[in-house]
Amino acid sequence: MKSNEQERMKLVVDPDKCTGCNSCMLICSFVHDKKFNYERSRIRVWRDDARGIFIPVVCEQCEDAPCIQVCPTGALYRDEAGRVVRNATRCIGCNECMNVCPFGAISFGPDQQWMKCDACASVGGDPYCAQYCTAGALTWVPERLIARQKAGGAAARKAAAATGGGGR
Numbered sequence: 001m002k003s004n005e006q007e008r009m010k011l012v013v014d015p016d017k018c019t020g021c022n023s024c025m026l027i028c029s030f031v032h033d034k035k036f037n038y039e040r041s042r043i044r045v046w047r048d049d050a051r052g053i054f055i056p057v058v059c060e061q062c063e064d065a066p067c068i069q070v071c072p073t074g075a076l077y078r079d080e081a082g083r084v085v086r087n088a089t090r091c092i093g094c095n096e097c098m099n100v101c102p103f104g105a106i107s108f109g110p111d112q113q114w115m116k117c118d119a120c121a122s123v124g125g126d127p128y129c130a131q132y133c134t135a136g137a138l139t140w141v142p143e144r145l146i147a148r149q150k151a152g153g154a155a156a157r158k159a160a161a162a163t164g165g166g167g168r
Contacts (some may be wrong), residue, residue, distance in 0.1 A: 008143045016135035020054035026093035039110045042117040059105040059117040067097035
């Protein structure tokens with residue numbers, strides 16, 4: 001990598017570490033809208049309280065982003081950092097991006113405002129949800145380390161299964 005190139009980063013979710021505290025949702029709504037309001041968050045936490053399962057849902061910035069491909073006006077595009085972002089003036093509100101997102105990461109807020117995680121590009125920083133996630137379920141890491149991180153997790157699960165330690 002050349003010294004003048006910015007390293008591509010990615011928001012990584014580890015649902016095994018999520019405690020369901022929703023701090024990520026609160027900080028997200030605050031940095032974007034100056035309100036602590038779960039409905040204003042660009043990140044969601046899918047919950048199964050009965051089984052203690054919590055899964056943060058964010059835009060995965062898909063390599064072949066179906067939301068970009070389906071957008072009839074070109075309102076969704078990839079910025080220079082590789083994040084999927086929206087040009088609000090080009091958006092016609094057709095909801096095709098929301099319908100095609102395989103993660104359910106695009107939604108509308110209580111005032112019908114379009115919302116999607118942009119890894120805090122619109123507020124000029126690294127993702128605040130990762131900065132405030134005390135459980136470590138959300139991390140902002142260089143893309144080049146993601147395969148290594150996933151492989152390490154898979155190896156740990158295989159080792160736990162082999163020794164009777166279970167794992168997911």
